Amino acid sequence: MRILGVDPGLTTTGIGLVEGAGDTFRAIDWMVITSDPSLSLTERLREIGEDFEKIVSEASPELAVVEQIFFAKNEKTAIGVAHARGVFLMMLARHSIPVIEVTPRQLKLAIAGDGAADKIQVGAMLLRWLKLDSVPKPADAADALALAVYGGMMRKGVVA
Secondary structure (H helix, E strand, O other): OEEEEEEOOOOEEEEEEEEEEOOEEEEEEEEEEEOOOOOOHHHHHHHHHHHHHHHHHHHOOOEEEEEOOOOOOOHHHHHHHHHHHHHHHHHHHHOOOOEEEEOHHHHHHHHHOOOOOOHHHHHHHHHHHHOOOOOOOOHHHHHHHHHHHHHHHHHOOOOO
8 A cells, every 4th residue: 555644834845655554664755845935825835736746646645644733833834834734635635545634642652652752763663664774854754754654554453
């Protein structure tokens, strides 16, 4: 099963694609989508949507996992992320791809065994799950790979 993880953001969105399910996964690709903060919100969302549309069309995922907005220190940032999430969810619906939404805490608990795990702990577990030599960079892409792994775990009932 091909699973797409999306760590949404207005300036930087992490994208991760894995294949597998249960407890066996292989990282296929990871990357980020960026938008220029000097552009209008409308232009940024258009760019993000076009880039994401191309990725989804080429990757042909069977499932997507999109991180929920759980907490934000900065209201402006949270609103921007919410706008971007809407674009991603709409594109996935357009392609009839089922979506799982997960909070950061749920993700960390499933991947690292601790809902308060830091990026280092999640990265270490990604190395084990995906048998990688190093933690993917940037952090947004690593988070997206963790989301994709979470989706495979969910599909096989490894996590509830």
